Amino acid sequence: MADESDDIPLVGEEAPLIDADPELLQAFLQQQRHRKKPTEARDATSDISITQTKSPKSTTTNPPNGAESVPRASSPRKPSDASPVVPTRTTYGLQTAAQLHKEKVSQAQHRKQLMESLDTSVSGRDAATVYRTKTGKVSDMAAQRAEEAARRRREEERLMEQMEWGKGLVQKQDRELKTKRLEDEKSQPLARYANDQELNRELSQRTRWDDPATKFIKNKSTSKPQYPVYQGPTPPPNRFGIQPGFRWDGVDRSNGFESNYFSTQNSRIASAQRDYVYRTEDL
Structure with a gap:
């Protein structure tokens, strides 16, 4: 060598x-x-x-002196068992429109027969629809429908209450009182006499604008609102006579203007009286 x-x-x-x-x-x-x-x-x-x-990378380089390249045998692919292979039954070459249509119909029928022959657990034919939220969580449609119905019912109740307040609360009370009075009249006898106590009591409580004895009626019930008032020691006076609130703790937190105002007024009145006495003492 x-x-x-x-x-x-x-x-x-x-x-x-x-x-x-x-x-x-x-x-x-x-x-x-x-x-x-x-x-x-x-x-x-x-x-x-x-x-x-x-040299190992240059597998596509043509060999010298016109040598023929030998194609590499590709490794056979493993058949997949995940899903059945549907034969295409495709005919190649020049064909007429009728042949293409017939081939298309045949392929559609073959696919339909194949899907019908599959088990329902594989094809999912009778599977229930699964609804999911935006985050991917499975949602219960029955619970959602019940919640939507409850929300719609609450909205209707709110609208009805709003319409009732819009019509007027006093008018509603008047209508209820009138309805109650009509129900009471149904139980009364047809003929009513002067000794009917209930009728006399109703007439005596009725108020008339031109009745001069209205001011003497003592048993009229007044339904005016009663507000709590201050019950503590006497508060310092003010120019407008405004009483403090019922929660006032008795501490004067003003800047002293009201007390100075009343002191000035009192001193002015006292000076005027003293001057008057001084001018009239010789008379």
């Missing part, structure tokens, strides 16, 4: 690929032996290493 440095080509020469025919590579090296220089062996060695490194 020749020396390893003798088989190294010169830098710049086109060497065949390593994965090519070994006989062609040996002939090329023999032709380049007489042109080899000792100083270029180191550079040629690095070129050979680079060629060896790149």
Whole structure:
């Protein structure tokens, strides 16, 4: 076997690929032996290493001298058992419109028969619809419908209450009182005499605007609102006579203007009286 440095080509020469025919590579090296220089062996060695490194990647490079490339056999794919394969039954080539339509109908029927032959747990034919929220959580439609009905009922009650307040609370009370009076009249006899106590009591409580004896009636019930008033010690006076609230704790938190105002008024009145007495003492 020749020396390893003798088989190294010169830098710049086109060497065949390593994965090519070994006989062609040996002939090329023999032709380049007489042109080899000792100083270029180191550079040629690095070129050979680079060629060896790149040679496995260049699988698509055409082989030299017109050699035919052998196609690589692709690994067979494993059949998938996840779902059955539906045959396409497609006919290729020049066809008429009737043939294409017939083929399309045949494929549709075949797919329909295949789906009908599948189990319901696989095809999901009779499966219940699952509703989900925006976050992906399964939602109960029956509970949602009940909640929506309750919300709609509360809204209707609110609108009815709003309409009732809009018509007037006093008018509603008058209508209820009138209805009650009519119900009471149904139980009364047809003929009512002067000794009917209930009729006399109703007539005596009726108020007339031109009755001069209205002011003498003592038993009239007044339905005026009663507000709580202040019941503590006497508060300091003010110019407008306003009483403090019933929650006042008796602490004067004013700036003293009211007390100065009344002191000035009292001193002015006292000075006027003193001047009057002084002017009239000689009379």
